[in-house]
Amino acid sequence: MKSLEMEISEKLSEYIQKFVDEGIFESVEAFAKHSIYWLAELYGFGEQYEGKSLSSLIAEIIGSKVKVPASQVQEVKTEVKTVVKDFKIPNKDLILESYSSSKFMFEDAIFAACQFAALKQGNPPISKEEFAKSLDQMAEAGILTRIQKGEKIMWKRNE
16 A cells, blocks of 8 residues: 655645544545545546546446437547646745635735735745745646736635
8 A cells, every 4th residue: 555645725624624523434534535536437547437437437328328329429538637736836825824714815915914924924025026926826726816807916716
């Protein structure tokens, strides 16, 4: 067996812990194993469906129910865009902490909150360029969405 160590957001950790507390999963590890199992099945890497993706199996079932001859069933190729949300982004935690319970914040407010938090933690303030680069990386990772409101820039925290 191989072990896996990962960093997840506080919000996701609380979400998983809620399932454990409600008895839906025995542990956080059980939740992770279950999630990995179903992702493997979804993309055809699992054992249960012998290398067929769940989308192919669903197409086969629907095709058989509407009585379409197999020769007329066409597999639809879809492009899957994988978003990796757990790679190292400088200042990610600092930026996400600045949101508190908000879902939307103006860029200037996020920057000011980050500066205050950094100084409070005894760290030097971050530069505007470094901050902007971190925001762009978080947008690429699907963590934040940039919204232009007139001359102001607003950032939405994605769930």
